[in-house]
Amino acid sequence: MDRTLQYQDTRERILSVGEGLILARGFSAVGLSEILSKAEVPKGSFYHYFRSKEGFGxxxxxxxxxxxxxxxxxxxxxxxxxxxxxxxxxxxxxxxxxxxxxxxxxxxxxxxxxxxxxxxxxxxxxxxxxxxxxxxxxxxxxxxxxxxxxxxxxxxxxxxxxxxxxxxxxxxxxxxxxxxxxxxxxxxxxxxxxxxxxxx
Known part of the structure; x- marks a missing residue:
């Protein structure tokens, strides 16, 4: 897969999974590790897509x-x-x-x-x-x-x-x-x- 497409696909998966969790429980109650685990994205990769949890929000x-x-x-x-x-x-x-x-x-x-x-x-x-x-x-x-x-x-x-x-x-x-x-x-x-x- 093209790197740009892979980047967009992974970023979208993190956002989609995060939205579902946050709609269910709220922003503060959901941790980054939970989002990444459910999105099946390595924990160390988050900051490749977002500068911080606030940036993710x-x-x-x-x-x-x-x-x-x-x-x-x-x-x-x-x-x-x-x-x-x-x-x-x-x-x-x-x-x-x-x-x-x-x-x-x-x-x-x-x-x-x-x-x-x-x-x-x-x-x-x-x-x-x-x-x-x-x-x-x-x-x-x-x-x-x-x-x-x-x-x-x-x-x-x-x-x-x-x-x-x-x-x-x-x-x-x-x-x-x-x-x-x-x-x-x-x-x-x-x-x-x-x-x-x-x-x-």
Whole structure:
């Protein structure tokens, strides 16, 4: 195998295995030796791919948000639904994935939001950038809803998008803490109410 391809394949395997372990237990609880053992990569090889565990965490978040962007492209990308329909579909998808407890598609941002911000400035910045991009996608779709007349012209779409995303992050954390999907179901109902507001 070409060395470049081998490097990329091994690096991707470490990130993929690491993501699964971290989604299950958290960033701090998972050690490098466990990740490398499960990925079947020699322990001494880690620093060939990442400068540190923090560097690994930054790469993990960057990879996650790139993949996430690809997954939501059908809603917000070229040829997408757009408008209020896209926003509702996005949050309904969030509800379905979290309700199914699908670890493969679970939200790494939710898992790490409360954990890494005090541990790593670099990871916090990567997390913030990824979240801001999602909010901008939501704001753009809400702007399209305003243009079509399905959303109040008085709404500040940037503020509304950020409020909705923050509500869902909070609802996801509460759902995990309570072991119940009720916070997510309530968040979806509230989302519909917030998006139904139109000009008199």
């Amino acid at each position: 930054v790469a993990l978040l960057e990879r996650y948000f790139q993949d996430y962007d690809s997954r939501i492209a059908g809603l917000f990308g070229p040829g997408r639904k757009g408008g209020k329909e896209a926003v509702l579909a996005y949050f309904h998808q969030w509800l379905e994935i979290q309700s199914a407890n699908d670890l493969h598609h679970s939200c790494l941002a939710v898992k790490l939001a409360a954990e890494v911000c005090d541990l790593s400035e670099a990871m916090r910045e990567e997390l913030s950038a990824g979240m801001k991009h999602i909010v901008s996608c939501l704001a753009k779709a809400l702007g399209e809803a305003q243009t079509s007349g399905s959303l109040s012209q008085n709404a500040d779409v940037e503020e509304l998008a950020e409020s909705l995303y923050a509500m869902w992050i909070g609802a996801s954390l509460m759902a995990r803490a309570n072991g119940s999907n009720l916070p997510l179901e309530r968040a979806y109902r509230q989302t519909r109410i917030m998006l139904e507001a139109k000009d008199a």
